[in-house]
Amino acid sequence: MSESGIIEIFQNEAREILDNIENDLVVLEETKSSEVVNRLFRYYHTLKGSSGIAGFTSISEFTHSLESCLDLVRSGKISITEDLISILLQSTDWIRGTLFEGGIGEKYDTIKNDIFTRLEVIRSGEALPVSVVADKIRYYRIKAAFAENIFEFGIDPLIVMEDLFESGEVVENFVDRRKLSMLSKLDPEKCYFSWRVVVKTAKSIDKIKEVFLFVLDNNEIIIEDITSEYVENLDEKRGEKKLGDILVNKGIVTERELEDVLNEQQKENKKIGEIIVEKGFATPKDLNTALGIQDDIKKKIESNTVRVDTMKLDNLMNLLGEIVIGQASLNRISEALDEEQGYRLKNALYGLDRITREFQEQIMSIRMIPIGPTFDQFKRFVRDMSKQIGKDIRLDINGKDTELDKTVIERISDPLKHMIRNSIDHGIETSEERMNCGKDSQSVISLNAYHQEGSVFIEIKDDGRGLNYEKIRAKAIAKNIISKDDEVSEEKLKSFIFLPAFSTSDSVSDLSGRGVGMDVVKSNIDALRGTIEIDSIKGKGTTVRIKLPLTLAIIDGMLFRVGNSTYIVPLLSIVESIQPKKDDVKTIKGKGEVVLVRGEYVSLIRLYDFFSTSADHTNPWESLLIIVETNGERLALMIDDLIGQQQIVIKSLDSYITQSSAISGATILGDGSVALIIDIHGLMSGLKNEKVIE
Amino acid sequence: MKELFFSKDAGIKNIKQLKNDILNALNEDSEIILNLSNQRRLDLSSVQVICAARIEAKQRKKIFKVSGMNNEIIKQFEICGYMKKGGEK
Numbered sequence: 001m002s003e004s005g006i007i008e009i010f011q012n013e014a015r016e017i018l019d020n021i022e023n024d025l026v027v028l029e030e031t032k033s034s035e036v037v038n039r040l041f042r043y044y045h046t047l048k049g050s051s052g053i054a055g056f057t058s059i060s061e062f063t064h065s066l067e068s069c070l071d072l073v074r075s076g077k078i079s080i081t082e083d084l085i086s087i088l089l090q091s092t093d094w095i096r097g098t099l100f101e102g103g104i105g106e107k108y109d110t111i112k113n114d115i116f117t118r119l120e121v122i123r124s125g126e127a128l129p130v131s132v133v134a135d136k137i138r139y140y141r142i143k144a145a146f147a148e149n150i151f152e153f154g155i156d157p158l159i160v161m162e163d164l165f166e167s168g169e170v171v172e173n174f175v176d177r178r179k180l181s182m183l184s185k186l187d188p189e190k191c192y193f194s195w196r197v198v199v200k201t202a203k204s205i206d207k208i209k210e211v212f213l214f215v216l217d218n219n220e221i222i223i224e225d226i227t228s229e230y231v232e233n234l235d236e237k238r239g240e241k242k243l244g245d246i247l248v249n250k251g252i253v254t255e256r257e258l259e260d261v262l263n264e265q266q267k268e269n270k271k272i273g274e275i276i277v278e279k280g281f282a283t284p285k286d287l288n289t290a291l292g293i294q295d296d297i298k299k300k301i302e303s304n305t306v307r308v309d310t311m312k313l314d315n316l317m318n319l320l321g322e323i324v325i326g327q328a329s330l331n332r333i334s335e336a337l338d339e340e341q342g343y344r345l346k347n348a349l350y351g352l353d354r355i356t357r358e359f360q361e362q363i364m365s366i367r368m369i370p371i372g373p374t375f376d377q378f379k380r381f382v383r384d385m386s387k388q389i390g391k392d393i394r395l396d397i398n399g400k401d402t403e404l405d406k407t408v409i410e411r412i413s414d415p416l417k418h419m420i421r422n423s424i425d426h427g428i429e430t431s432e433e434r435m436n437c438g439k440d441s442q443s444v445i446s447l448n449a450y451h452q453e454g455s456v457f458i459e460i461k462d463d464g465r466g467l468n469y470e471k472i473r474a475k476a477i478a479k480n481i482i483s484k485d486d487e488v489s490e491e492k493l494k495s496f497i498f499l500p501a502f503s504t505s506d507s508v509s510d511l512s513g514r515g516v517g518m519d520v521v522k523s524n525i526d527a528l529r530g531t532i533e534i535d536s537i538k539g540k541g542t543t544v545r546i547k548l549p550l551t552l553a554i555i556d557g558m559l560f561r562v563g564n565s566t567y568i569v570p571l572l573s574i575v576e577s578i579q580p581k582k583d584d585v586k587t588i589k590g591k592g593e594v595v596l597v598r599g600e601y602v603s604l605i606r607l608y609d610f611f612s613t614s615a616d617h618t619n620p621w622e623s624l625l626i627i628v629e630t631n632g633e634r635l636a637l638m639i640d641d642l643i644g645q646q647q648i649v650i651k652s653l654d655s656y657i658t659q660s661s662a663i664s665g666a667t668i669l670g671d672g673s674v675a676l677i678i679d680i681h682g683l684m685s686g687l688k689n690e691k692v693i694e
Numbered sequence: 695m696k697e698l699f700f701s702k703d704a705g706i707k708n709i710k711q712l713k714n715d716i717l718n719a720l721n722e723d724s725e726i727i728l729n730l731s732n733q734r735r736l737d738l739s740s741v742q743v744i745c746a747a748r749i750e751a752k753q754r755k756k757i758f759k760v761s762g763m764n765n766e767i768i769k770q771f772e773i774c775g776y777m778k779k780g781g782e783k
Contacts, residue, residue: 156706158741182749183747183749189710
């Protein structure tokens with residue numbers, strides 16, 4: 001593998017590790033959990049190792065210091081304080097900067113030195129009795145190689161080893177007896193045995209050292225705390241554990257017997273288990289138990305996930321799209337065939353369609369990833385922001401396992417962050433204000449995700465002051481959006497929040513208040529074919545609910561024709577299709593051409609005009625109208641004919657083909673022709689902008 | 695078959711004696727049983743001699759068995775990586 005390949009793999013790995021570290025640091029600050037300390041230690045340890053391999057020596061050295069610091073936390077020598085967490089969080093920033101932003105030079109050195117200085121202060125500070133490690137299970141690896149003449153000193157190493165075995169649960173015991181010869185050649189006054197033992201215990205390393213107190217001199221005694229790297233039932237290489245080793249470790253077969261078996265295996269080429277049973281070293285039941293353990297180990301080793309380049313997934317999806325298009329072509333061909341042949345082909349295609357759909361679902365499921373990591377990244381954000389502005393805020397996260405298309409997840413992060421920032425800055429009151437109105441001084445922002453009716457819902461809920469409709473109304477009047485006399489519903493007032501440069505904040509803070517954001521949030525969500533709605537109760541809090549499609553790659557669409565061109569509208573946007581009466585079509589000043597649909601005037605769009613194409617009819621009452629809706633607003637699209645509904649594989653269009661916001665992509669139809677997919681929201685926004693320009 | 699009894703004061707002081715006793719027994723018989731029933735526990739030198747005796751017996755195609763082990767001795771053999779749990783070997 002090339003050096004750049006190694007670096008890329010490391011960067012991807014490091015990104016994940018840093019995300020995990022950040023989340024766990026915030027969790028640690030709250031929970032002081034020893035489990036989290038251990039996990040963090042492992043993250044730092046992995047980061048240290050892989051950064052060294054990838055050639056990022058400075059990161060390797062840096063993480064080594066952080067790892068040492070975590071070790072002090074584990075051993076109870078330093079306590080988990082807000083300061084410590086802040087420094088460790090800042091450390092992740094430094095690593096990120098160094099790794100992804102080419103962070104070198106004086107600035108980064110200064111930050112690093114500052115981190116080290118602050119860590120040193122914490123290290124040298126008064127150690128508080130933290131219960132983090134009090135009852136923590138640790139793993140120690142002990143290598144005990146006794147001097148040959150140890151018996152001369154009146155010491156029996158077996159007593160020492162018995163003491164060790166009593167200090168905890170021995171999960172590995174390897175006795176090296178290779179020096180032992182046959183009895184006739186043995187000097188029985190010499191010691192030949194040495195041990196390598198892994199002990200699982202709640203005792204401290206000092207307690208383990210005490211076991212060897214009288215044999216530390218002249219003997220090779222090495223005691224290591226391997227808690228961070230040890231995985232029970234796995235060997236050091238974390239590779240597959242051999243059946244023989246399991247049987248020996250379980251005490252079913254002795255090492256000598258195993259040696260015999262291995263020798264015989266070389267001669268007879270039989271399975272090791274078979275020989276063991278044949279020789280009577282173990283019963284078939286023992287063997288099955290060992291095989292079960294081996295399976296468990298394999299499962300632990302073999303990760304259930306593989307890292308796949310997303311490009312490959314996209315390519316797979318594109319290829320599937322081609323299959324769908326091919327099927328559509330065959331469907332068309334079947335229509336041209338005589339009845340019997342057409343029937344047979346259609347039948348065959350029906351079966352193929354079933355498999356294709358299943359195939360599609362499988363590929364889609366690969367693209368689906370849980371929203372948990374996206375939610376988790378806000379833990380630090382909320383922590384830092386709330387401390388910055390002096391509010392006591394807790395972030396609750398629910399539905400972390402809810403899965404969304406990878407692309408949706410990538411694009412939802414920024415809008416979520418903005419809304420959380422809004423909650424922190426505007427929605428949540430200060431602790432004092434909250435206590436004055438009888439609320440808990442600590443406020444809660446909840447992030448929740450769930451599946452419902454084929455869509456994914458994400459909620460951002462706070463228990464703050466709720467929307468101030470009076471303020472919104474006043475701002476709308478000040479901005480000439482409404483007049484003083486207009487009676488505007490709360491629903492309408494809420495929609496103003498999403499207008500560009502609309503902010504009710506009296507002051508502009510570092511966090512928000514410039515009125516830049518909610519319109520962008522809405523645009524981003526619209527681009528994901530999602531919707532956003534707000535529920536707010538004054539004094540109780542606000543809930544922002546985002547509805548998103550499960551995937552962006554395939555939609556159910558309605559095909560229709562305008563002149564010789566075929567277009568598609570997402571089925572979800574369609575309310576109905578009608579043929580209007582001549583009298584229902586009118587032109588209203590300032591609104592343009594409208595059509596009366598169920599008592600309400602709806603803007604009429606002549607698509608042939610909009611797309612500069614031809615049409616069978618130019619009179620709306622001779623054409624069909626598709627009534628579409630987005631964000632509570634309706635449009636009537638004038639078309640020539642409905643073709644039918646179909647699953648559509650969306651192909652994106654490069655910006656040099658079209659920059660129109662009214663087109664969200666294209667698809668290839670069964671006959672090989674291309675149909676444009678109309679983005680109703682984009683179309684509506686485009687029309688509004690045109691009006692503004694007029 | 696010859697049954698050997700472990701001396702009550704077995705240990706490093708008398709380990710050479712134990713070695714010789716076993717070797718003599720192996721020279722005389724094809725099957726030796728070392729009875730440990732009068733032992734509460736063993737020291738490492740004794741364990742080593744017993745293990746070396748097993749190797750010796752195997753080389754000579756003779757049988758060497760150990761009997762009369764209490765739980766503590768079984769545990770000691772486990773620590774030395776020899777015993778099957780339950781103490782059958």
